[in-house]
Amino acid sequence: MFDNFPLWPARASAGAANVDALFIFLLALSAFMCLAIFAMILIFATMYRRRRGVEAEQIEGSPELEITWSIIPMGIFLAIFAWGAVIYFHERTPPRSASEVYVVAKQWMWKLEHQEGQREINELHVPVGRDVKLIMTSQDVIHSFYVPAFRIKQDVLPGRYTTAWFRATKPGVYHLFCSQYCGTMHSGMIGQVVVMEPAQYEAWLSGGGTSGSLAASGDTLFQQLGCSTCHRSDSQGRGPNLVGIFGQPVQLEDGRTLTVDENYLRTCILSPSKNIPSGFKPIMPVFQGLVSEEQINALVAYIKSLTPSPAGGQGSVSLAPQPQYPKE
Amino acid sequence: MATVAVTAERENYLNKEYGIRSWLLTTDHKRIALLYLASITFFFFIGGFFALLIRLELLTPAGDLVQADTYNKLFSMHGQVMIFFFLIPSIPAVLGNFLVPLMIGAKDLAFPRINLLSWYLYIIAGVIYLHCIVTGGVDTGWTFYTPFSTAFSNTRVIEAGISIFIAGFSSILTGLNFVVTIHRMRAPGMTWSRLPLFIWAHYATSIIQLLGTPVLAITLLLVVFERAFNLGIFDPTRGGDPLLFQHLFWFYSHPAVYIMILPAMAVESEVVACFTRKRIFGYNFVAMSSIAIAVFGFLVWAHHMFVAGISLYSALIFSILSYLVAVPSAIKVFNWTATMYKGSISFTTPMLYAFGFIGLFTMGGLTGLFLAALGIDVHVHDTYFVIAHFHYIMVGGAVMGYLGGLHFWWPKISGRMYPEGWGRLAALLVFAGFNLTFFPQFILGYMGMPRRYWQYPPEFQVLNVLSTAGSTILAVGYVLPMVYFLWSMRYGKIASDNPWGAAGLEWQTSSPPPTFNFDETPVVTWEAYNYEEIPAPAEVPVER
Numbered sequence: 043m044f045d046n047f048p049l050w051p052a053r054a055s056a057g058a059a060n061v062d063a064l065f066i067f068l069l070a071l072s073a074f075m076c077l078a079i080f081a082m083i084l085i086f087a088t089m090y091r092r093r094r095g096v097e098a099e100q101i102e103g104s105p106e107l108e109i110t111w112s113i114i115p116m117g118i119f120l121a122i123f124a125w126g127a128v129i130y131f132h133e134r135t136p137p138r139s140a141s142e143v144y145v146v147a148k149q150w151m152w153k154l155e156h157q158e159g160q161r162e163i164n165e166l167h168v169p170v171g172r173d174v175k176l177i178m179t180s181q182d183v184i185h186s187f188y189v190p191a192f193r194i195k196q197d198v199l200p201g202r203y204t205t206a207w208f209r210a211t212k213p214g215v216y217h218l219f220c221s222q223y224c225g226t227m228h229s230g231m232i233g234q235v236v237v238m239e240p241a242q243y244e245a246w247l248s249g250g251g252t253s254g255s256l257a258a259s260g261d262t263l264f265q266q267l268g269c270s271t272c273h274r275s276d277s278q279g280r281g282p283n284l285v286g287i288f289g290q291p292v293q294l295e296d297g298r299t300l301t302v303d304e305n306y307l308r309t310c311i312l313s314p315s316k317n318i319p320s321g322f323k324p325i326m327p328v329f330q331g332l333v334s335e336e337q338i339n340a341l342v343a344y345i346k347s348l349t350p351s352p353a354g355g356q357g358s359v360s361l362a363p364q365p366q367y368p369k370e
Numbered sequence: 371m372a373t374v375a376v377t378a379e380r381e382n383y384l385n386k387e388y389g390i391r392s393w394l395l396t397t398d399h400k401r402i403a404l405l406y407l408a409s410i411t412f413f414f415f416i417g418g419f420f421a422l423l424i425r426l427e428l429l430t431p432a433g434d435l436v437q438a439d440t441y442n443k444l445f446s447m448h449g450q451v452m453i454f455f456f457l458i459p460s461i462p463a464v465l466g467n468f469l470v471p472l473m474i475g476a477k478d479l480a481f482p483r484i485n486l487l488s489w490y491l492y493i494i495a496g497v498i499y500l501h502c503i504v505t506g507g508v509d510t511g512w513t514f515y516t517p518f519s520t521a522f523s524n525t526r527v528i529e530a531g532i533s534i535f536i537a538g539f540s541s542i543l544t545g546l547n548f549v550v551t552i553h554r555m556r557a558p559g560m561t562w563s564r565l566p567l568f569i570w571a572h573y574a575t576s577i578i579q580l581l582g583t584p585v586l587a588i589t590l591l592l593v594v595f596e597r598a599f600n601l602g603i604f605d606p607t608r609g610g611d612p613l614l615f616q617h618l619f620w621f622y623s624h625p626a627v628y629i630m631i632l633p634a635m636a637v638e639s640e641v642v643a644c645f646t647r648k649r650i651f652g653y654n655f656v657a658m659s660s661i662a663i664a665v666f667g668f669l670v671w672a673h674h675m676f677v678a679g680i681s682l683y684s685a686l687i688f689s690i691l692s693y694l695v696a697v698p699s700a701i702k703v704f705n706w707t708a709t710m711y712k713g714s715i716s717f718t719t720p721m722l723y724a725f726g727f728i729g730l731f732t733m734g735g736l737t738g739l740f741l742a743a744l745g746i747d748v749h750v751h752d753t754y755f756v757i758a759h760f761h762y763i764m765v766g767g768a769v770m771g772y773l774g775g776l777h778f779w780w781p782k783i784s785g786r787m788y789p790e791g792w793g794r795l796a797a798l799l800v801f802a803g804f805n806l807t808f809f810p811q812f813i814l815g816y817m818g819m820p821r822r823y824w825q826y827p828p829e830f831q832v833l834n835v836l837s838t839a840g841s842t843i844l845a846v847g848y849v850l851p852m853v854y855f856l857w858s859m860r861y862g863k864i865a866s867d868n869p870w871g872a873a874g875l876e877w878q879t880s881s882p883p884p885t886f887n888f889d890e891t892p893v894v895t896w897e898a899y900n901y902e903e904i905p906a907p908a909e910v911p912v913e914r
Contacts, residue, residue, distance in 0.1 A: 048829055051817045061749050065816070068743065072736040079707055079732055083725065086710035087717070090646070092906075099712040100902050103652035103705075111704045112697055119693035122743050127686055129745025134682050149522070183518040184612060186677065186752060190818025193749040197678045199613070200517060201606020204679045217827065221752040221820040223511050225522060226438050229823035313609075330607065 054216055054237060055192035056209040060129050062193075068122065133194060136207035140173035144256065144339040147178065147185040147198045149224055150231035155336065157343060158247060159255045164233030166218065168210050169243035175207040177304055177342075181335050186222035189235050197222055203304045210237040260344025263337055272326070275348075281326060282319050285348045293320040307342045382785065382882040397482035398885055403468035404783070405489050406459060409496065411852065413455035416503075420448035422845060425807075425838040433825040441824040442509040443525065449512025450530065454537050455496055457768055458626065461633030462579075463492075463544055465775045466572050468783060470548055472876035472883060473566050475557025475892040480550040488543035495537035502529040511822060513623070516604035516615040520596040528597055531590040538583045538590075541629075545579030548572055557875070559894035566874055566898050567643075567650060570657040571636030574664035578625045578632075582668070586622035589615065616678055620671035628667040630764055631731075632660055634771025635702055638727050641778050642706050644872040645721040646713030647906060649899035652705045659698035666695040676747045685744055692742035699735050703728060714906070718870070719793030723774025726801045730766025734759060737812065755815025758808045766804055773800065773851060780855065781869045785882040786862030792854045799847030806840025871907035873899050 053059060090098075143166065146153040154162045168174050178187055178198040187206060188195040191214075196206040220231035238246060264270055272281035282292075287302050295318040300306055309316050311333070314326035333341070383400045386392075393401060424444050427435040436444065467485065471478050479485050502508060508530040510519040519527050552573050556565075593615070595601050602608035604615045643650050650656055672680055672688040706728055715721070737759040740746050750756065774797075780788050810833040819830045826834070868877040879888050896903070 048817065049813055061745055064743060065740070065746055065749075068740050068746070072733075072739070075736060076729075076732060079703065080729060082707050083710065083728065086707070086713070087715050087725075090710060090713045090715050092647075092714045092716040096714060097906075098647040098714040098901060100649055101651060101712065102649065103655070107708070108652050108655045108701065108705075112701055115700045116694075116697055119696060119739065120690070122739060123690050123693050126743030126745045126747075127689060129743075130676075130685065130689075130748065131682065133745065133748055183522050184515060184678075188752070188818070188820060190749070195677050195748050195751055199606070199679055201612075202679070217818060219818065219820045223442075223515070223518070223822040225509075225518060226442065228442070229433070229438070229820075229825045232827075 051193075052191040052212075052214065052216060054210055054212040054214060055189075055194070056211055057129070057133055058191065058193045058211075060132070064122075064125050064129060067125075071118070133206075136175040136205060137173045140175035140207055142175050142177055142343070143168075144336075144343065145176050145178035145187060145198065146181060146335045146339070147187070147220070147231075148181040149183065150220070150227040152187075152218065152220075152231070152233050153336070155256055155339060156247075157256050159259065160247065164218070165236060166233070167236045167238060167243065167246055169238055169240045170210055170213055171240065173207060173209045175205060177203050177205055177339070179203050179308075179335055179339075183224050184222050185220045185224050185231065188219040188221040189216055190219070191216035191235070195221055203308060205304075210235075213237045213239055256340055256343040257347035258344075260340035260342070260347075263333075263340055264344055267329075267333070269341075280323075282322060284345050286350045288346045288348075292317075294318060295320050295322070304342055304346075307345055308338055311338055311341060380880055381884060382880060383885045384785070384882050386885050395486075397478070397486055399467050399471055399479045399482065399485055400783075400883065400885075402485050402489050403464050406463040406467060406492070409489075409493060410456050410459050410464065413451050413496065414848075417448050417451035417456055418845065418848065420444045420451065422841060424448060425841040427824065428826070428834045429838050431826050431828045431831050431834075438824045439509060442511075442822070443507040445822055446509050446511050447503060447507055450508070450534065451499070453512060453626070453630075453764075454534050455492075455499065457630045457764060458537075458541055459492060459544070460630070460768065460772045461637060461775060462548070462572060462575055462629075463488075463540075465637065465772070465779060466548065466575075466633060467544070469779065469876055470551055470569065470572060471555070472782075472879065472887055473569055473874055474552065474555060474560050475875050475888065475894065476551060476555040477886040477888070479547045480555055481547050484543050485547055488540040488547070491536055491540035491543070495533045495535075495540065498529060498533035498536065502526045502533060505529075513619060514590070514593055514615075515619075516593065516596070516612045517606070519593055520604055528594050531594045531597075535587050535590045535594075538587045541579050542583045545576035545583075548576040549580065552576075557892050557894055560875075561894075563654075564894055564896070564898050565657075567639035567653065567656050567660075568636040571632045571639070571660045574660040575629055575632045575636075577664050578629050578667065582622045582625040582629070585618060586626075589618040589622065592618075613675070613679060616675055617672065620674045621668075624671040624674065625664075625667045627760070627763065628663050630768040631771075632663060634727065634731075634768045634775075635660065637771045637775035637778070638702075638706060638724055640872075640874065641720045641724040641774055642709050643899045643901070644778070644870050645716050645718060645724070646710050647871075647901045648709055648713045649897070649901065650705065651708040651711070652701075653898070655701055656705050659701045662698040663695060666691065666698070670695055673742055673747070676744055677751050689742055689744050693739070696735065696738060696742070699731075703732055703735070717794075718777075719788070719790060719797050720774045720778035722794055722797040722801075723770050723777065726797065726804075727767060727770040727774065730762050730770060730801075730804065734762030734766055737762065749818075750815050752821055753815035754811040754819050754821060757821050758811035758815060761808045761811075766808070770800070770804075773797075776851070776855075778870070779876075780858070781865030782876060782881050782883070784855075784859050784862070785865055786858045787865050787869065788851075788858045788862060789854050792850060796847050796850040796854075799843055799850065801847075803840050803843030803845075803847050807837050807844055808840070810834070810836045810840075866907075868904075869907060871904050873901055873904055 142157045144155045152164050154166050180198045180200040185198040192208040194206050194208050196204050214237055216235045218233040218235050272279045273284050275285050291299050291301050293299050312330045315324050318324050506526050509525045510523050596603055602610045604610045604612050639650050670692045673692045676685050814833045865881045867881050
């Protein structure tokens with residue numbers, strides 16, 4: 043019976059306990075406030091119910107009381123704000139070492155691609171204990187990636203990347219919901235997150251035959267689309283050298299300085315004229331409509347994987363299986 | 371059957387003229403209020419019918435009663451009908467229209483013909499919306515989120531958008547009329563500090579209607595144009611931004627929540643004062659908190675967007691501002707409770723609704739604290755927790771306030787008493803049915819059930835069944851008053867001018883009032899809620 047009637051969601055991520063703690067605190071506070079107010083009303087309603095010959099006593103009010111019951115709630119509210127903000131800050135800042143999964147949402151399915159190259163639909167396999175960062179975009183309308191057991195949710199928008207991250211702590215199978223209304227089969231846009239022990243996960247990873255890592259397919263695409271003719275790994279190209287640029291600030295022609303992140307790379311591929319790096323001409327063709335969301339993801343993953351070779355040799359590019367981020 | 375002695379009836383606004391023309395061309399604010407009452411009741415039952423179908427569909431986890439597309443239309447149209455055609459006009463256009471001139475001692479609103487125009491705009495909008503419903507409906511959710519509404523939905527979005535655009539002007543004109551009336555038409559001696567709190571809250575509401583609604587109008591027009599002429603404002607593939615829509619939409623639609631709840635607070639203050647026979651505790655604080663809500667209400671819209679892809683830092687700002695707007699609401703609840711202290715409390719139907727309002731509004735407000743907490747909102751956003759929260763405010767708060775007010779002023783409106791026993795029964799049914807319907811949804815939401823789901827995982831079924839059961843009780847609780855109000859118009863006991871022994875100018879004129887409200891313009895020499903000077907009435911039952 044109780045299996046069909048759970049009253050608390052599964053708790054399967056490192057962040058879930060933080061959310062639950064604040065939630066329980068707020069439940070207790072609300073229960074106390076409700077009881078206090080309802081008890082007052084009940085007591086007054088009984089004690090001061092209308093009786094023959096007893097008149098109400100006119101009381102004007104009390105500024106002291108008003109100030110008390112404004113300041114105290116205000117203080118409590120600010121404390122709740124701070125607590126909630128800390129959790130949110132944590133939820134919104136993925137660790138730099140997180141492994142990455144690219145998510146493409148469309149009406150009405152989730153397409154996921156691991157950096158190792160595994161592709162999944164409506165299913166996400168992850169190992170226990172690993173930080174996983176989701177880099178998500180949509181092919182059509184706004185969707186939202188929601189895993190109740192991890193207490194994470196992030197809208198997935200067309201035309202840009204949004205990110206979320208989690209660290210699973212408990213093996214099991216958990217719901218994946220689309221929580222932003224997206225049309226006819228919104229309620230069918232569901233899937234599952236399978237959390238596995240690391241050994242099992244490795245077995246799963248090596249089970250499916252893939253055509254190499256996401257970055258490797260990005261590399262192939264990079265050659266096929268002719269990107270490599272201008273974006274050379276020396277300083278002779280007509281376009282910027284992309285080696286090691288990820289995470290670095292870039293000076294633009296119009297004077298702005300941006301940090302190279304996933305959204306910057308995406309914009310540069312689709313609408314190059316929006317951000318022209320200083321010293322370059324706006325000659326790159328527009329790729330809007332020419333590459334699919336999955337191909338953009340592969341290109342982004344490839345560019346992120348470009349790091350200067352340890353030997354510092356001229357023009358050599360190392361394709362790292364795990365992306366290494368330049369230290370700031 | 372006792373026959374009611376027919377005395378020579380005084381001339382009043384109801385019997386002065388007869389015939390359909392005398393209603394459709396009236397400029398009497400009281401008659402226009404009744405026109406609104408009839409029309410919003412009609413839409414309330416349409417919206418309620420959609421809600422019942424939604425609840426029946428959710429009785430089982432599988433989508434089996436209606437098609438997915440039909441379900442999506444049902445919840446979209448439930449929301450749009452209830453918000454734009456029932457809740458927004460409910461208390462202001464019915465009770466406010468009837469009472470604002472009476473309470474301040476005026477003959478009518480400042481612009482009687484504009485008042486009639488605003489009803490006609492409402493009716494035009496309503497007819498367009500009904501046409502939209504019967505020719506296929508709309509499936510965008512009440513929120514019209516882009517790019518779904520602009521580029522993907524193949525339902526009648528343009529028609530719904532135009533209809534709500536027009537309804538918006540009806541709301542703007544009502545707000546304009548109230549602001550001018552309250553400034554310019556107060557009776558001699560009716561200073562700002564002597565105004566009933568009902569007027570203060572309606573003043574605050576009108577300001578929001580005036581400043582917020584035009585933004586909604588512009589936003590809907592952009593959606594209509596984008597859809598019709600392919601503009602690209604919200605289309606990311608052409609440099610547009612779908613999030614821009616959300617900012618514009620919530621800039622109106624969050625303050626709109628206060629358009630719905632402030633008038634309910636207005637009713638609450640009058641009813642609590644009357645049935646405790648006391649001046650409202652902390653009059654100035656309650657009055658100013660209405661203004662504070664109207665002002666701060668404009669600064670919190672992006673708390674609907676914490677997971678939408680806004681920046682971390684703007685989320686922090688909107689979270690802290692959302693907590694600030696909670697303070698004036700808390701002040702009101704404390705003051706109403708304190709008013710009961712050493713009062714002389716009677717448990718009439720309006721007072722039962724007032725108790726219910728405080729309880730449900732408190733729970734709705736407290737769960738708002740959960741949602742304003744960023745870390746928790748990420749989990750419960752777009753789940754049934756949000757659904758439960760805003761129904762506690764908008765149904766538990768606004769509709770309880772509306773029904774309480776309708777009972778309280780029914781003797782003045784109709785000249786008849788409603789049957790008190792049935793009234794209390796209906797109030798209890800509404801309260802019980804409401805809690806059974808919506809409390810389980812808090813749990814569902816924290817469990818993770820997303821909103822707008824046509825089918826759902828089986829572990830959510832028990833709570834959904836409870837909720838559906840509650841909704842049937844709620845439906846009975848809503849139908850009952852309609853039945854006995856209609857009954858009472860013919861068979862109800864004749865009401866005296868002031869059956870509750872209430873303070874306020876509206877009770878000093880006859881029931882129902884004459885067309886121009888007062889035979890002589892009243893001169894006010896007393897403060898609001900001067901209950902020590904008013905004899906307690908015989909009508910109000912004495913408790914043992």
